[in-house]
Amino acid sequence: MTIHDVAAAAGVSISTASKALNNTGRMGAETRERVKRIAGEIGFRPNALARGLLSKRSFTIGLLTNDTYGRFTLPVMAGISEALVDHGVSVFLCAIEDDPALGQIHVDAMLDKQVDGIIASGKRLDRRLPVDLSSLPVPVVYAFTEGTPNSVTLRSDDGQGARLAVEWLAKLGRHRIAHITGPEDFFSVRERASAYREVAGDAEPVLYGIWAESWGHEAVGSIWDRPGEKPDAVFCGNDQIARGVVDALRERGVRVPEDVSVVGFDNWEILAAQTRPPLTSIDMGLKELGREAGLTVLALAEGRPVEPGVRKLPCRLVVRQSCGGMSPTE
Amino acid sequence: MTIHDVAAAAGVSISTASKALNNTGRMGAETRERVKRIAGEIGFRPNALARGLLSKRSFTIGLLTNDTYGRFTLPVMAGISEALVDHGVSVFLCAIEDDPALGQIHVDAMLDKQVDGIIASGKRLDRRLPVDLSSLPVPVVYAFTEGTPNSVTLRSDDGQGARLAVEWLAKLGRHRIAHITGPEDFFSVRERASAYREVAGDAEPVLYGIWAESWGHEAVGSIWDRPGEKPDAVFCGNDQIARGVVDALRERGVRVPEDVSVVGFDNWEILAAQTRPPLTSIDMGLKELGREAGLTVLALAEGRPVEPGVRKLPCRLVVRQSCGGMSPTE
């Protein structure tokens, strides 16, 4: 089913058929309608390859990621797809592990296929993908991964997210707020910790560890075993740690949320909702991040100007039951 | 950088350049080498759109899924990508939620882009995607979702997986093996339960519930609170349930694995490894499934014959510490 068939069936030339279908050119209204009707009847759909060859636009972009579990990439991907499907753009997903060679293969394959742009994503804000995207013939947007100097980079505002969490705890009347978090060499860990300090002061030390439940357990042990007053709230670096914290507290007979409020980070639905009690958590808004990234790369592909630099998107507090108290709108 | 530039730089015609680069046609060996060298030097890469237009092969396939969390789709995707990247094939990922309209939009977009084939995937073996793929102009392979009657369908062998689990427990000397699993209306639940019955007999009832930790908890409660002898092993319908079971047992002072062995299903790394103790689990081999699906759709796209029907791929036992005992090779 090519445009030839449409033209033949409508008794017009190919050029007329094309113009009719694209609402361009001059022609009689009934001719246009007839061509359109016939195209619909025989189920004509234009070949995107041929169209792309001419227009230099493939309506295709690539998403490059090294996030194997997809915990971060999946929401980003969903946002991108959601934003771009209306524009007829499809997305190549390329998981490149941490392998530079594999990354290069995928980038080359995408360029061969004339993608209109590339979105680079990852599992960590302060690490680069193992492949250089700085001088590609197509626009590149970095989302949730570190970009090159003059690039467009989108990331979550972890400081604001942390502030949100701690202020929420404060609003609930908690004032001895501990912070149990991940490895200090993560930029986002430092950013969250410093926002935490701003709001909570330094009554409690920040406990750095690893991104695991076991660390949440262990940290609760070290805090509750030491003498002196105990915290009445814990702000955790991610939901896994929070889960460990909640479990450890319950095992010690400390009630959550009655005695201690706990806030997580990431709002990893499948974990946060299964914890007992379900975790109040900070959502980084990765889907919105993806949506923005999609629209941005599209803008660049269409030649619209986008000012370079790092753009931080706000986090959101998702209230469940691990803090007790009021609803978030009060 | 087009083949015109290569031809000009090498002082040959376009056709000669093309033939040189593709190792086709007749020509002097040094001419061929010279063209290749120059193409390499100026960084020529053929335009896949133009090539696809002519060859009717876009070296592109689509992966359609309604699995939002990507827990099943992600490993499948990884397998597909891994198998096809060597063949120069890129993959469009289309997440269609459960929306028929969205599904149709994505399918149309992919067909417009002349994909060589489509792989349909999902989150459940016994459900169809909300879009009809039965009479598309491109080959379709179903992976981890129900296919249409005469299609090629790939799925995990859940019966064999369940057998693996129960036999493993038996081999460890466990003989009162309980089965706590998901909703009975899942085909895979029934399949696993019936394999369990075959091996374990019906000393213990099968407990059907929901796919949640809370159900694991609850089920342990109902078993351990009833009078009489207790199980010495629990085979769980998935890792979330297993997690709930392990936690509930620990809370009751029942030791895992000393007193009771626990096996999960899905081998959801991030959960199984964080459980205390880490879960022995059945891996459905979704990556291999993806790989097979990729190679199969490629075969179909190239016109090689593939016999239709349902092909079951074996599950694998992944031993961690929740069963105790020996290593898996003994």
Place this chain on the structure above:
DNA sequence: TTGAGGAGAGAAAACCTTTTCTCACGCTGC
């Protein structure tokens, strides 16, 4: 010396669409 045949290379068509250019025709205004 001539004819056949083969080797090397180029011309051109094809893939499908969009877009620009050209053409024919009928009408209006002088």
Place this chain on the structure above:
DNA sequence: GCAGCGTGAGAAAAGGTTTTCTCTCCTCAA
């Protein structure tokens, strides 16, 4: 009655590549 113009529609080129066909030499054998 004729120049000019607007309208509707088609011809053709372009985009980058592959492939088939053709052409020109050159060599070798008769």
